[in-house]
Amino acid sequence: MAKRHVLFVNLRRIQREGLESLLAARRLGYGVVLLGRSVPEFAKPLVDEFRQVDTYDREASLAAARDLAKSYDLAGVANFTEVDVQLVAAIAADLGLRGMSETAALRARNKYAMKEALRHLGGVLPRFARVTGLDELRKALDEVGLPAVVKPTGASGSKGIFELRGPADLEPAMERLAGIARPDFDPVFRQFGAEFIVEEFLEGDELSVEGFVSDGEVHVVTVTDKVTSVPYHLELSHKVPSALPSDDWAEITATTKDIVAGLGFDHCAFHLEAKWGEQGLRFIEIAARPAGDYIGSHLVPLATGVDYFENVIRVATGDPLRLEHDRQVNAGLRFVLAERAGRFEEVGGLQGICEQAGFDHVFYEVPAGTEVALPPENFGQQRVAAVVARHVTRAGLEALLDRVPAEAVARVTPAVADGE
Ligand SMILES: Nc1ncnc2c1ncn2[C@@H]1O[C@H](COP(=O)(O)OP(=O)(O)OP(=O)(O)O)[C@@H](O)[C@H]1O
Numbered sequence: 001m002a003k004r005h006v007l008f009v010n011l012r013r014i015q016r017e018g019l020e021s022l023l024a025a026r027r028l029g030y031g032v033v034l035l036g037r038s039v040p041e042f043a044k045p046l047v048d049e050f051r052q053v054d055t056y057d058r059e060a061s062l063a064a065a066r067d068l069a070k071s072y073d074l075a076g077v078a079n080f081t082e083v084d085v086q087l088v089a090a091i092a093a094d095l096g097l098r099g100m101s102e103t104a105a106l107r108a109r110n111k112y113a114m115k116e117a118l119r120h121l122g123g124v125l126p127r128f129a130r131v132t133g134l135d136e137l138r139k140a141l142d143e144v145g146l147p148a149v150v151k152p153t154g155a156s157g158s159k160g161i162f163e164l165r166g167p168a169d170l171e172p173a174m175e176r177l178a179g180i181a182r183p184d185f186d187p188v189f190r191q192f193g194a195e196f197i198v199e200e201f202l203e204g205d206e207l208s209v210e211g212f213v214s215d216g217e218v219h220v221v222t223v224t225d226k227v228t229s230v231p232y233h234l235e236l237s238h239k240v241p242s243a244l245p246s247d248d249w250a251e252i253t254a255t256t257k258d259i260v261a262g263l264g265f266d267h268c269a270f271h272l273e274a275k276w277g278e279q280g281l282r283f284i285e286i287a288a289r290p291a292g293d294y295i296g297s298h299l300v301p302l303a304t305g306v307d308y309f310e311n312v313i314r315v316a317t318g319d320p321l322r323l324e325h326d327r328q329v330n331a332g333l334r335f336v337l338a339e340r341a342g343r344f345e346e347v348g349g350l351q352g353i354c355e356q357a358g359f360d361h362v363f364y365e366v367p368a369g370t371e372v373a374l375p376p377e378n379f380g381q382q383r384v385a386a387v388v389a390r391h392v393t394r395a396g397l398e399a400l401l402d403r404v405p406a407e408a409v410a411r412v413t414p415a416v417a418d419g420e
């Protein structure tokens with residue numbers, strides 16, 4: 001029988017994650033056809049055909065997918081990336097493959113449409129409103145109250161998350177957002193543009209829920225504890241599984257099921273972000289794709305034995321999910337951050353870390369020699385490396401991860417104009 005193929009739409013931006021997604025399809029015996037803006041060198045030996053298309057152009061992308069379907073027996077269209085959730089849903093519908101509805105896909109991509117669809121969940125949601133400018137923001141805050149967070153409705157990667165602590169914060173936040181929410185700052189803003197959501201600031205510990213929904217059945221694989229930076233909420237560390245007690249897990253699982261069902265997600269991986277505090281789970285957002293930051297590709301498999309990316313393929317093709325845990329290990333990562341803008345030279349202090357058993361991986365995210373900038377000028381360059389560790393106990397994992405900020409230093413040569 002001829003080999004079956006899975007259609008991929010773009011690869012995850014982090015190369016190692018893209019590589020793992022392609023290897024997962026290969027392990028399951030599928031060939032890969034890739035539709036996307038470009039194909040990185042490492043991917044070329046792993047894809048049977050690459051079709052170049054501007055994936056922000058829906059019609060051109062649908063036409064290209066239809067054309068590929070003539071030459072390949074497509075078992076499914078897999079979704080690994082945030083910005084392609086709607087396109088993948090449209091392709092699935094068009095080609096008669098498994099996928100989520102386009103309504104659900106819109107809710108996955110637009111933080112306002114998402115919260116609108118979940119109003120019935122009451123206190124699980126923050127108070128929220130849609131705003132497009134300063135006047136609307138002022139008015140909305142009468143209801144939402146301070147402190148609050150204002151952010152673009154269609155962004156990802158923590159691009160433009162602004163905390164509003166007092167009235168003086170409103171104007172600078174909206175000014176900066178006007179500069180950020182533009183296609184020339186990031187093409188992600190081609191879709192929803194200068195539309196923002198303002199939300200009550202949620203207190204509590206941050207967590208994410210990693211799972212799948214297949215044929216309407218919601219499966220929670222694990223819960224991740226996360227720490228984000230102040231004030232721009234860039235991720236600093238992730239730990240799997242969460243250290244919360246089992247009663248809390250039961251509540252988290254139940255609320256996750258309500259949210260996934262309320263949004264009408266199906267046939268996809270999901271990554272739900274929330275705060276956990278005195279009022280239980282407070283919902284931030286949910287993505288219809290696997291978690292990034294090496295959580296799906298590395299941390300979940302290291303901690304549980306569940307091959308998360310293989311299941312992303314399975315949920316797309318209809319092959320039965322394989323979600324049995326075969327181990328109980330704690331896995332986590334800690335990012336190494338640049339402390340100032342300039343030319344990133346290297347990460348010092350890694351040797352001592354790598355010499356110790358327990359550290360699994362070091363990933364460089366920014367090539368040496370890159371000019372890096374810090375938020376709010378740039379939201380993607382401050383993290384220069386990630387260090388992954390595992391240990392049988394949570395305390396042991398934390399001791400390993402604590403060594404990272406203590407010993408690993410990102411060496412950055414400041415630009416001359418800094419006046420230093
Ligand atoms: N209402 C809120 N209250 C408190 N913190 C918030 C709120 N909304 C967002 N944040 C913080 O900002 C982070 C990013 O927000 P959000 O997930 O909505 O944006 P994003 O662009 O999708 O980012 P990412 O891709 O990193 O998840 C959250 O993980 C959280 O730390």
Ligand SMILES: [Mg+2]
Nearest residue numbers: 157158273285
């Ligand atoms: Mg998010």
